[in-house]
Amino acid sequence: MTLSNDKLKETTVSTEHVFTGKVISLQIDTVQLPDGSQGKREIVKHPGAVAVLAVRNGRLLLVDQYRQALGRCELEIPAGKLEQGEDPLEAARRELEEETGYRCSKLSLLHSFYTSPGFADEIIHLYLAENLAEGEASPDEDEFLEIIEATFDETQQYIAEGRISDAKTILAAYIWQQRLSVHSGSQGA
């Protein structure tokens, strides 16, 4: 199987730019559907982001942060948007240190995934950080954060309570669990 399935392909007829913001922009694409008819697709454009699975002394690094879209705080793994032209690996290193104060000497890509392919092009590059050392946190000026270090059981409890409730962090918890069972008895990631 290849990446293209021509029977299902939609072709862009026109694009209407509706909004350009600081984080996202919005466009309405008119597309020609496989049966020849036309449809509209509402598309959010996003610069992409990185997220970091970082475990130190058997504890997952989490960031507590207010999320206006949810109207409440949420615990998430460290993450942030890509800056213009920025390499995702460098962005992951930067976000980890800015948000948590930890540096790492090894970063490996676990997955790159789309968060909402039905209406957005946001992609998140999820890295595993290893060999953590303390540095200095320096969040962006409009970021207000608290760092939480959670054991595996605490992480599961936060998921059950809804304190952790976003896709990337729940996915990271499963990856952590899988790695724990692969390296059984290990406290690392």
Add this chain to the structure above:
Amino acid sequence: MTLSNDKLKETTVSTEHVFTGKVISLQIDTVQLPDGSQGKREIVKHPGAVAVLAVRNGRLLLVDQYRQALGRCELEIPAGKLEQGEDPLEAARRELEEETGYRCSKLSLLHSFYTSPGFADEIIHLYLAENLAEGEASPDEDEFLEIIEATFDETQQYIAEGRISDAKTILAAYIWQQRLSVHSGSQGA
């Protein structure tokens, strides 16, 4: 720890409605930050969605579908938006049958998660479907789909190739893997 962390709370000062579409709407919230200064938050409103982890005879049900946001086809687990006032469990049952033609007699909620809490309120309710029986597929009129039934190894291969590249489907694959190793030797989900 409670769900609120008052030190991090942002308060909505005003909301500007920018766009209302068929799937999403967009608003700009002006918020008061914890230090008393003001910031802007670009927020996409979405009705919420359901997704279904369904395994039949050791094969994961996947839907091949063109995604305009990505400019290509993608394999995803069956999923769809909630209709106005619709119960998520009923929506999961409906989407599974509409998209794949399979009915199921048992649906259990695995996780409800936000896809992009930084800029969107979309929540996906992910269900495990059991006891599948053949029914009749009836996709929406602007949905063009193909059903793929993938073994566990094929699913891993699709993830490695990027044919599966969205958060909910990769998460579902980890959950499937965990359940396979819990019920070791079983071919069920």
